[in-house]
Amino acid sequence: MEFVGEIENLSDIQRKAVEKALEKLDFVGGPVTIEAVGKKGDNYVASVLRIKADTKDGKPIRMIAKVAPTNEALRLMIQAEKLFSNETIMYEQVLPKFDELQNAADVPSHDRILRAKCYGTVSDELNELILLKDKEFEMRDRMVSLTNNEVKMALKQLAQIHALSFALQDKEPELYKKYANLLFDKWIQPHDEEKKSKVFMFVSFAALEQMLLGFLKSDKDKKRVQGAVSNIGEMAENLRKSNENGKYSVILQGDCWANNIMFKFQEGKSVECMMIDYQLSRLSSPVVDILYLIFNCTDLDTRKDHYNDWLDYYYKVLDDSLCHYNLKSSLVYPRDKMVEDLKRYGRFCLGLSLVLATFIFRESDEGFDLTDIKDQAALEADPGGPGMMKHGTLERMARHIQDLVDSCIAYGYL
Template sequence: MAQFTFEGDFDILADPQIKLVESVLQKRGFTNGKVIVEPVGQKGDNYVAHVKRFIYEAEDGTSFKMIGKVAPVAEQIRLLMNTVIMFNNEITMYSQVLPKLDEIQNTAVATEDEKVRFPTCYGVVDEAPYEFILLEDLKEAGFEMLDRMEPLSKDGIRLAIKDLAKYHSLSYAFRNSEPELYENYSNRLLNMWAIMASAPETEQYFEALENDLINMIQNVSDKYKNVLKGALSQLAHFAKKIQNYEKGSKYSIIQQGDCWINNILFRLEDGKPIDSVMIDYQLSRESNPASDLLYLLFNCTDHANRKQHYEEWIDYYHEMLDDSLNLHGLKANRIFPKDQLDADLRRYGKMMVSLGLVLSSMLVRESKDVVDIKEMTGDNVVEDAKALMNSSTMDVATLGRLKEKIIGILDSALEFGLI
């Protein structure tokens, strides 16, 4: 009988989660040894899950590493963070959607360079409140997380755009070849932003954040104040309008949903990104490719580079989409023409600008200043979390970064006719 001992930071693990770890090790032929559990990353790297590294060490020196995403169990936190929905989405993606996409590309794509790399999923627990996802440790393959405070380099953003285009092409190929199964999977993915935006307490928070941002930049230019007015307080309206457009749209795909710097790992050579892999699929849902693309550009680049390269990046995305679709016997000019992409970028502009503004107040904070909501305790978690997210809690340097990011998003939106 297999005997494993757990050491380190494993106090939050429940029996179903420990049993999954043991089961995976047994399937790999390991029968005894210790499993060291370590926390992964810093505050601000992951807002929804506790992320742990599981290091198995056998008595003969053999080792094996995995990454585990552990759901919080405190009810207030779960309600605030919509844990059930977020983990349902990601479990669906890792256990069903991504394996299917990988199967499709392994059948049609000849070279590794033409493929999207998906993290191996060793198993999941979908039992609430013990949701758990056990994944490949990509650090073992040389992938690392870049500094989330810095915009992606030219090489980094082109790698990310290429990966996104290849991923979207797989989703189109899936939809084209197995429409019933595609619909089955896509129906299991819930639109987290629409759910959040329509909740009364979230609407109140967005209104407060909008006023906060207006007060922050009101001395810069009236044009920013005019653009900001309604950008967040009407987010629920934008989300509903987009949902109505997406119903039955032939251009929709199962999107990645959360393309920002922390969710794209890179392998470096002499400090230069040469390979990338997307992680974290909690916000995945059926939507339009333009949504993923704008999310990536607003959250991973700055205005100076967007102003210089925006059209080039859009063209590059569509070229890579066409190249990837060709591998599946499809053509971009039929599946998702360039003029449709351009129209959808404008159609999704207001929504994605709004989300960029919402996320800015989280993305500009140093790790020491991040509000780790999943670790909060007490009777007033929701109120305390909202208060701590307010810009009044930021120091001068963080406020400066936030102001620069907000103005950059607004400048880009105006420059490219997205609002």
């Protein structure tokens, strides 16, 4: 096959995987065009490419390729092999199993999760690749709050994913346990093995926290937030240990912020959404997905107007979805347990959102280019890259961080 365009971003092994996928789609021949997707600052742990070709019937073939980095320091810092393993497990095993459960229960189309079809994966080290169908969905501006309706669309998808996880746990507990054990929790600190990764990931969080605390207005708020970022790994481990039986845990989407939620628009209005990127999927409380979405994708005013309604809406969709599998939310995940989890996980979710804040509010020309990282010293010298940010960016970030803290105080999470 003749590849043209951004071909240097694909290894020989990855090209062969693309060729295999195209052959299954009745590729007719001719050039296969490779284009980079997104601007600087849109993609942090993978290169994203669009692949264009045609079938022998003249129909367009459009695929999205997620390509793992080859930079050694970056791979070690983000634990690229395990993140791509997570997403491969989700697309090749978990999500197809969820489809089986939906089919067996005759779930109507409007109550099913929306997801991109996977055309193939590569798991070889340094050549990790995930090929997905390119659907007619668009990414929203990550700096603009989702609307009330858009948040509800995303919550519906999360509730349906969580309901399927509860259904799998009920109907095939051994398979559920297998998936849970396969998925890697990036936020739990590594122990004896991978000590270098621990240095890359967790020493830098202490420096990052000091930078973030500087955005808060009062010493009282700084004291409240102290440790929310620097102790993220310890909090994740303690929360996992406190929930050893996993009765109320689900397989999370794990990273539902603006760049990983795609919307379909009609006449300028969003009518559907679809989750992408399952690299941070893991086992935890459903509220982690809920808070991650709300904290990272909405502003203070929108939260003030709709926060409690969102929680009610999520729980109703969860209850309705569980009914398809002959389960009841009052038994599977009681509402009072959800309220308890919101308070138990609130501080941890704030910490995750503070970390993400260092990426969300950068303009594309001031994006923190992780591919430039050469070693640990480079990371520690600029853990969040504040020196690269414009005055307006710093103001947006400061307002967002203070608003997050104010929300968590109002909800009783701090």
